Amino acid sequence: MPTKPKSLSGVYLSLIASTALAALLVAATFWFAALRQSEVGLVRHTLVLRDLIVELIALIEDAETGQRGYVLTGRDVYLAPYESAVRNLPGTLDKLEFFAVDPSQRNSVERIRQLTKEKLDELGSTIALRRAGDLQGALAIVNSDSGLHIMDEFRALARTLVSEENLSLLTRQDRAARLDSLLRIGAAAAFIMICGAGILGSLLARRAFGEVVATNASLTQQINKREAVESQLRQAQKMEAVGQLTGGIAHDFNNMLAVIGGSLDLMRRRIAKGDFGIERFVEEAQKATERAAALTHRLLAFARQQPLQPEPVNANRMIAEMSDLLRSTLGEQIRIEVVSAAGLWMTNADVNQLESAVLNIAINARDAMPEGGKLTIETANAYLDDAYCQQQIEVDSGQYVMIAISDTGAGMAPDVTARAFDPFFTTKPAGKGTGLGLSQVFGFVKQSHGHVKIYSELGAGTTLKIYLPRAMSGAQPSEPRALPPEQEGSRQEVILVVEDDPLMRRHSAEALTELGYTVLDSESAAAALAVLARRPDVTLLFTDVVMPDVNGKKLADEALKRRPDLKVLFTTGYTHNAVVHGGVLDAGVNLLSKPFTLEQLAAKVRMVLNR
Numbered sequence: 001m002p003t004k005p006k007s008l009s010g011v012y013l014s015l016i017a018s019t020a021l022a023a024l025l026v027a028a029t030f031w032f033a034a035l036r037q038s039e040v041g042l043v044r045h046t047l048v049l050r051d052l053i054v055e056l057i058a059l060i061e062d063a064e065t066g067q068r069g070y071v072l073t074g075r076d077v078y079l080a081p082y083e084s085a086v087r088n089l090p091g092t093l094d095k096l097e098f099f100a101v102d103p104s105q106r107n108s109v110e111r112i113r114q115l116t117k118e119k120l121d122e123l124g125s126t127i128a129l130r131r132a133g134d135l136q137g138a139l140a141i142v143n144s145d146s147g148l149h150i151m152d153e154f155r156a157l158a159r160t161l162v163s164e165e166n167l168s169l170l171t172r173q174d175r176a177a178r179l180d181s182l183l184r185i186g187a188a189a190a191f192i193m194i195c196g197a198g199i200l201g202s203l204l205a206r207r208a209f210g211e212v213v214a215t216n217a218s219l220t221q222q223i224n225k226r227e228a229v230e231s232q233l234r235q236a237q238k239m240e241a242v243g244q245l246t247g248g249i250a251h252d253f254n255n256m257l258a259v260i261g262g263s264l265d266l267m268r269r270r271i272a273k274g275d276f277g278i279e280r281f282v283e284e285a286q287k288a289t290e291r292a293a294a295l296t297h298r299l300l301a302f303a304r305q306q307p308l309q310p311e312p313v314n315a316n317r318m319i320a321e322m323s324d325l326l327r328s329t330l331g332e333q334i335r336i337e338v339v340s341a342a343g344l345w346m347t348n349a350d351v352n353q354l355e356s357a358v359l360n361i362a363i364n365a366r367d368a369m370p371e372g373g374k375l376t377i378e379t380a381n382a383y384l385d386d387a388y389c390q391q392q393i394e395v396d397s398g399q400y401v402m403i404a405i406s407d408t409g410a411g412m413a414p415d416v417t418a419r420a421f422d423p424f425f426t427t428k429p430a431g432k433g434t435g436l437g438l439s440q441v442f443g444f445v446k447q448s449h450g451h452v453k454i455y456s457e458l459g460a461g462t463t464l465k466i467y468l469p470r471a472m473s474g475a476q477p478s479e480p481r482a483l484p485p486e487q488e489g490s491r492q493e494v495i496l497v498v499e500d501d502p503l504m505r506r507h508s509a510e511a512l513t514e515l516g517y518t519v520l521d522s523e524s525a526a527a528a529l530a531v532l533a534r535r536p537d538v539t540l541l542f543t544d545v546v547m548p549d550v551n552g553k554k555l556a557d558e559a560l561k562r563r564p565d566l567k568v569l570f571t572t573g574y575t576h577n578a579v580v581h582g583g584v585l586d587a588g589v590n591l592l593s594k595p596f597t598l599e600q601l602a603a604k605v606r607m608v609l610n611r
Contacts (some may be wrong), residue, residue, distance in 0.1 A: 045099060050165045052096045053158050056112070059085040059092060060119060060154065064147070067123040071130045071138050082123065089116060105164070108157050115154045122147045260285045289595065310348040310448070312471055315379050315403055316340040322355060326362055326375075333372030334365075341380045346471040347401040349448050354468075357441040361405045361464050364438065368409030368462065378404040382467060384451065395451045400467035407463075412456040420454055441466070488602075489517035493609065494535065497521040498528045498543035498555065504594075508542065508571075508601075515602050525550035525558075532559055538566065540609060545572035569608045571596070 066082025069075075093113050100109045122141065129138040141147075264285065267278040319338055326336055358377070365375050382402040389395045412420065421442040441464075445452040449469055456462040489495075495517045499505035502523070509519045520535065522528040525547065532538055541559055543552040556568045573594035592604045 046165045046168050049096070049099045049105075050162055052092060052099065053161050053165075056089070056092050056096060056116075057155065057158055059089050060116065060151070063089075063120065063123055064151075067127055068142075071126055071135070071142065074130060074135075079127070082127070086120065089120070105161065108161055112154060112157055115150050115157070119147060119150045119154070122150065260289060286597075309350050309352075311351060312346050313349050313351050313354060314344070314346060315354075315401055315468075316344050318351060318355065319358070319377055319379065319403075322358065325359070329359065330362060330366045330375065334369060335372075335374045337374060337376045339376065339378040341378075343381070344379050345381050345399065345401050347468040348471045349468050350444070353444045353448075357444055357466065358403065358405065360438065360441055365405060365407035365409060365462070368407055368411075373408040373461075376404075376406040378402075378406070380404070381470075384467065392451065392453075394446060396449070399470040400450065401470055402465055402467050404463055404465045406461060408461045411458045411460050411462055412454075413458055417454050417456050421452075489515050489605070489609075491516065491518045493540070494518045494520065494538045495540045495542055495605070496528060496531055496535075496538045498523075498525065498541065498547070498552065500524065500544065500547045504544075511598055511601055512542070512605070514598070515605070517605075524548075525552075525555035528555060529558060529562075532563060532566075536563075538563075540567045540569060540605065542569045542571065542605070545570050567608050567611070569605065 062081040063085035066079050066085070069078030070082070093109075093116065097106070097109050097113070100106050126138040126141050129135075129141070267282070270276070270278050319340070323336070323338070330336065362375060362377075369375075380402045382400045384395060384397050384400055386397045389397045421438050442452055445466055445468070451467040453465050453467075454462065455465070489512070495512050497505060497508045497512065497519060499508060499521070500523055505521050505523065509521045512519045520531055520538065522531055526549075528541070528543070532541075541556060543555055545552040547555075552570055552572075556570070559566055560568070569590045569592060571592045571594055590604070590608050592601065596604075
């Protein structure tokens with residue numbers, strides 16, 4: 001392990017000492033600056049107080065001028081200065097009292113307020129007498145010189161205050177100037193010290209540069225070796241995961257392909273012999289096809305590539321509606337208890353995928369309790385804070401709806417819990433599970449911007465918690481939707497099938513023909529537009545999404561420009577971004593995922609045509 005060069009210790013000590021001294025000078029400079037700012041504030045205070053006194057004298061003199069003019073002439077126009085002064089004097093007195101903080105100043109201001117009131121009373125009395133027509137009475141008050149005495153005392157107090165403030169102003173300006181000089185000196189000294197510390201540090205650092213370079217080279221070599229080892233380990237882990245995934249896919253698909261291929265061979269042999277008792281082989285091929293489709297959907301769920309159709313979901317109602325399905329699936333040995341939270345928030349989720357996730361978890365819980373036990377499903381409102389989310393991957397803090405499923409089974413060891421969401425990882429005996437149930441749950445929850453967490457302990461059971469974001473829009477859950485019953489088409493309904501794969505195109509066309517529709521087919525977008533141009537009776541465009549040159553979404557957009565009344569149904573085996581964004585199916589898009597059965601095709605086509 002490399003050690004710190006000894007010469008660096010001297011560099012550190014010198015830099016610390018220089019920096020400490022510079023910091024003291026900087027602190028002193030800031031202190032001087034604060035004192036100077038305080039003095040500047042006091043200077044401003046003095047100037048404001050002096051200006052208020054001058055303004056107060058001017059207002060009283062204006063009031064006196066207005067009074068004299070009115071008494072002599074009796075004309076109301078002369079009262080304007082008086083009335084303006086009466087309105088402005090209270091506010092000016094309040095400001096003067098606010099800025100007079102010294103006790104002696106406050107006493108003087110209090111006396112000035114009293115004199116102002118007496119002066120205004122004297123002026124008001126003369127104006128009242130003159131308005132009543134008693135000019136002699138008004139002149140008698142003026143000639144009594146009471147107002148003159150008031151003004152003499154008022155001006156004397158004002159002069160005293162102004163003189164005191166002028167002296168304070170000179171003192172404070174002198175002190176501010178001295179602090180300004182000290183501030184400049186301190187700033188210059190601090191700058192010189194900082195430059196000196198930098199030069200000293202540079203000189204000392206040059207001496208230790210050779211040792212630092214050697215140390216850095218050694219550290220870099222060690223870091224590179226460590227990164228190389230970590231890279232090899234990550235690559236090995238990735239290859240192990242890829243190997244496990246491809247091995248699991250190959251194993252399951254080989255089994256299903258063997259069943260499908262074998263069933264077709266047996267059907268061909270029976271038919272060649274004139275024996276048409278092939279229903280059992282057809283059923284086995286269909287079951288294998290359904291298993292293959294389910295496997296594909298689970299892989300897409302794990303990869304977060306399935307097309308979701310989120311809608312407002314009340315988790316309490318959804319679980320209540322699943323109760324019969326859960327009891328029939330789990331059996332009589334498993335006792336089910338549901339704890340529903342009052343006032344549960346709504347969440348936006350694909351209700352079919354959420355039901356599938358709950359069912360998958362419940363089946364895993366049943367398998368963990370072979371002798372029977374208790375399954376508890378609990379709902380609650382939850383808030384994941386920043387501290388929790390910093391320790392988790394791909395989790396945003398906020399409000400969530402939680403669904404917790406707990407069992408009283410054997411529990412899982414920590415290493416098993418860590419791999420529980422890995423695809424094709426299972427602790428069940430061979431033939432008892434694919435290892436895709438929890439990985440499908442994980443993919444669905446993450447694609448829904450949620451969070452899933454497992455808590456388990458050997459001998460104490462397992463709890464799996466699903467957190468789905470709260471729906472903030474206040475939308476109400478939609479009523480349960482049922483697929484329309486399968487209905488035959490009519491020859492008057494014309495469907496255009498657009499598919500670049502010839503086998504898939506022929507299969508779709510034959511299936512729709514079997515359902516009673518008139519079917520046209522095209523292998524590309526250009527050919528499809530040509531058919532639409534010469535066949536205005538086409539009712540439905542049934543197009544693949546992923547096609548060369550022009551994809552199905554662009555074809556549909558162009559077709560709808562020409563035929564706004566045309567119905568469109570997309571099909572795809574992969575959720576391409578043309579009709580799915582952020583894992584959510586675009587609004588107003590009808591999609592039938594491949595592979596599909598004849599019943600699914602019939603129901604979906606009928607649903608689109610009936611809209």
